Amino acid sequence: MNQPRPGYQQIPASVLGMAASRRNVLRGGLLTGALLGSSTFLAACGGDSGGGDASGAVKFGMNEASGAGPAFDRLAQMAEAYAKKSGVKVDRNEVDHNTFQENINTYLQGNPDDVFTWFAGFRMNEFAEKGLISDVSDVWPIDGMADSFKTAATASDGKQYFVPKDYYPWAVFYKKSVFEKFGYVPPTDLAELMTLTKKMQGDDITPFAFADKDGWPAMGTFDILNMRINGFDFHMSLMAGDEEWDSAEVKQVFETWASLLPVHQADPLGRTWQEAATSMSKGECGMYLLGTFVVDAIPDDEDDLDFFTFPELDSSIGATALDAPIDGFCLSVAGKNQAGGKEMLKYLGTAEAADAGNKGTTPFIAANSNATTSGYSALQTKSAEVVGAAENIAQFLDRDTRADFATTVIIPSIQKFLDDPSDIDGVTKSIQEQKESIFV
Structure with a gap:
């Protein structure tokens, strides 16, 4: 080598x-x-x-x-x-x-x-x-x-x-000036993350910028939650079609995601990732889970940007996996x-x-x-x-699975979930049924 x-x-x-x-x-x-x-x-x-x-x-x-x-x-x-x-x-x-x-x-x-x-x-x-x-x-x-x-x-x-x-890695980006002004500290686990989001909301800041108008950005959130909750091996097996999308493991990912949506920008389907980045740039949002290409949308903020890897959700899984396409x-x-x-x-x-x-x-x-x-x-x-x-490194959801599955099944399914996070059983059942007809 x-x-x-x-x-x-x-x-x-x-x-x-x-x-x-x-x-x-x-x-x-x-x-x-x-x-x-x-x-x-x-x-x-x-x-x-x-x-x-x-x-x-x-x-x-x-x-x-x-x-x-x-x-x-x-x-x-x-x-x-x-x-x-x-x-x-x-x-x-x-x-x-x-x-x-x-x-x-x-x-x-x-x-x-x-x-x-x-x-x-x-x-x-x-x-x-x-x-x-x-x-x-x-x-x-x-x-x-x-x-x-x-x-x-x-x-x-x-x-x-x-x-x-x-x-390049996907991570949680933030403006150093905002964190310094309010005394925020990057979290290392779920408890610290939730404490931080409450502080931000108390300061009239939406914790997470969020956008999925283009269909693919929210895949990064699914990836990291699945890797943090179920581990890297399960995530890659799921991408390969070897796991069931209506399993308890995948439902837990969506349930965790639903519990975090209140600390994300509302109406993400009407917002591009560049617009979400601008919201963070303006100080309206405190953090943004995205790839480092976020800088391309807000180049004047590069010197003020920093990031941390998404925190640990399960101590037995840890926080050592990430997307790095x-x-x-x-x-x-x-x-x-x-x-x-x-x-x-x-x-x-x-x-x-x-x-x-x-x-x-x-x-x-x-x-x-x-x-x-x-x-x-x-x-x-x-x-x-x-x-x-x-x-452990993944390439990103729409790069780690079949293109037809990612485009025709996952994108509309995640967008349906974001529009109505209450029907997790229906969303995961639909994904699994469609997966069975594609991964044959």
Whole structure:
């Protein structure tokens, strides 16, 4: 294994590869139906101008959760650095994260970009098994890229289909100035958490910012509650379809969540995650459970932001598991410039590319251990330390299970629960019934 640079917290191989290896049990049972397509989106992602073998240009599909902003800037900096170094034209195609995910199946089967941003683990493996992304095993090994990241890039056939870029933790964010002003202290267990929320409410502050208009943000809350209540192994088995969603264990998660909803912002289905972040920025809310990309919505607050991992709910389970998704790049089978795309991938995995995209802006924590870390912001440094110290790491609900199940079942089910948290039996029964028809 490549050794990390001094001061750099490398994710343990036994931890990082766990989510990907557990997906092998799902071979042959992946996504069966294409998601809804958009002709406008497909035209933007697969037009004939400026790419393909004729021009030698590489088409680069960029999608980020934050839409236009710092996240896209980081990718653009990497693309520009590669174009300058290689002399190859890179045609960038910027698409917001939600639009891209909703159309990814149709996109990959149509006329896609050559290289596109995507995720490690199950969400990569499903497209590898469907033959929609190219084998890039000859890109590996990558200098400075630990074996653990190679494991995360490996599909169920033992080949690599992914080049990692970075990773980031989900945690509870807060403004240091607000905590200092009111004397708040990060909680370590449920009792301390509830005491803190009561103090915040007494100070006319809503304890948790909360949003789920886009469907996916609340998945992070389910993930952490399930890992805190039932443990990491149960959570991963549930994602793999090996546990029952109407079990007592899952119902306990929803019951705990329902008991915590009164300390969250009301009406989350009408609010985007960026709007929730703004509520915390204004001091209307005290905390926000989200990924470190929260900074992209409130960049002026970065120096005032800090975070803690979600507190322990059961002493026998502890608080050592968390979501820490790995982002990176894949090569489309239907891309017109396979050779050019693979050459770009070789560059994108290097420390040089990581440095080109890292301008001291959160949440970038380079996957390549040779990347420069001296310019990391305080949040980046802490994020690397927290993820490095975690005993178990999940990739996030919609990355750790089947795309069709996450999109068509979990999103509407969680939103139904948030709209009416009193019908836990009905929600969990419905999820289980639908799961049985999908995981066959």
